[in-house]
Amino acid sequence: MTKAVLGIIGGSGLYDLPGLQNVREEHIASPGRAVGCGPIGDIDGLPIVFMSRHDKGHRLSPTDINYRANIDVMKRAGVTDLISLSACGSYKENLPPGTFVIVDQFVDRTHNRATSFFGTGCVAHVSMAHPTAPRLRMRIAEAAEAESIAVARDGTYVCMEGPQFSTLAESLTYKGLGYSVVGMTNLPEAKLAREAELCYATVAMVTDFDCWHPDHDAVTVQDIIRVLMANAEKAARLVARIAKDFPREHEPCPIGSDRALDTAIITAPEARDPELLKKLDAVAGRILNG
Template sequence: MTKAVLGIIGGSGLYDLPGLQNVREERIESPWGLPSAALRIGDIDGLPIVFMSRHDKGHRLSPSDINYRANIDVMKRAGVTDLISLSACGSFKEELPPGTFVLVDQFVDRTFGRASSFFGTGCVAHVSMAHPVSPRLRMRIAEAADAEGISAVRDGTYVCMEGPQFSTLAESLTYKNLGYSVIGMTNLPEAKLAREAELCYATVAMVTDYDCWHPDHDAVTVQDIIRVLMANADKAAKLVARLAKDFPREHEPCPIGSDRALDTAIITAPEARDPELLKKLDAVAGRVLNG
């Protein structure tokens, strides 16, 4: 069995993880460039935890400027087996008001211009994204939320826009009419890269606003969002603490195979593979490339 190591990526308003004990800060080098921030490595209730601030302290990085490949790569190098994204988002549903946590089970990608794969010329791979979230990990988060009395909806579709601007009204109404639940700017290509790195991935989408479709809340402002962010951050810390308390100490195999996503994904013949790219893939794909 593999030891469970829980990775936490903190989004807007989450630049540290309260309750993390025995903390050491570590900068792990990645062949994919600079990650968002140093890793904060410690434990909660004896469970190893690796925390990263997605935007860095002071919210230095725009969603479009984050090096998602480096972030996932260093999480993998740090031994993370299960990765949770804590992310601020806007809501498309009246029944998902600010303060609600949505445990997303589907994604729609509307980003552009972001590097979305570790693979490419010299080593091509196609992983399944039909079910982008690890269901067992999502259910463990739901159980922790219930135990702490935190309002959490157990499914929903997250549409990821490029940003950094907020939606136009036409975009917002389109996504609402398509039945999507929430909108954010960061969980893609993060979820795709986590799958390529064979990490079990789940998102806690923390609603801060109604985007701009709502006639009574039609102007999304940073000031309004920050007020809700602070309350959400407190609840997120409680959620993670409870999750860590109840989390199995040995990694549970993912029922949909997130942790073995590369078993049948690499299509490039061994003799056609680029040695330089293979070096960069040592952490992400070493299990299958060196096996």
């Protein structure tokens, strides 16, 4: 059995993780991309790796985040299960501000981001039919209900490029298509987590109704920040409860998130680029060195 290590990526308003104990700062190199650093510690004895997606002080826009480095660093830190906490807008009246949505599907509307660790010299195709890990989603839902946090157990997250908020036409289109929430960060994050064989789940924390709603037709950062603060307190309680109840040994994913590369790499061994393979040592080392 593999020891469970829980990774937490904090989005807007979540720049640290209250309750993290035995904290140490580590710098972990991500070859050819960046150096990731973040507090590593534990909650209730469960190892936790925390990362602030936008950096301290919210320095990085959604487009400028180095998603590949972030996921690579999580993998190198030993993370087995990764929970993304993200602010979002809602397309449904029954998902008002303050609600947490445990996303089960994504729609990718980004256009300016690196979406894969693989490429020329080593091509891989992983399945994204079910982009989040069902057992991890279940544990999040149970923790939210135990903490009396309003939660929806599923929903579709449409990821727009940003950093601008939606036009009214976009908002009405996505609402009409039945999507649940809109955000700017969780793709390519989910795709990269799948390539890194991490069990991944998103908690979309609703801050507003987006501009389709007559009371929210001019969403402002100031409006959102007020809800962010309340959501951050609930998020800290949620993570603490998840950690308390989380199994100390990693549970195999029922949809195979943790073995996504078993049949994914299509490039013949003799055609693989040695320089790219070096960068893939953490993400794909189980397959490439097996």
